[in-house]
Amino acid sequence: MKLYPVVKNILIKYPDTRDSYKKLLWEVWRELGYLNSGALYFTGLMKRGCPTFESVTRASRFVKHDNPTLRGSKDVLLFKKKKQSTKGTFAYREEVKKEYIPQYDGEGRLQGYLIK
Secondary structure: OOHHHHHHHHHHHOHHHHOOHHHHHHHHHHHHOOOEOOEOOHHHHHOOOOOOHHHHHHHHHHHHHHOHHHOOOHHHHHHHHHHHHHHOOOHHHOOOOOOEEEEEOOOOOEEEEEEO
């Protein structure tokens, strides 16, 4: 089963899924018949071929790359761009600047460094 055409059709049919991967994933599962009365049960999730979150988001990125009109709303894109510019690439990769202050004993010998 190819996810690309399924994801593309859902992005066209339901524009609010362009801004939310969770909504997109739910609609993909609904479209492919993995939901039972609007609920996803363990048996449905464990069925062979049930697409994972990673697969759906990857397909979505491919669709949005090939079809720029299916990208998210301008507000969401601006928010993401602003957040990225203020935080850098990733929050956990920010550099930490350390200041080393030498510590001496009463006779002037270096004992170690104080890290600030």
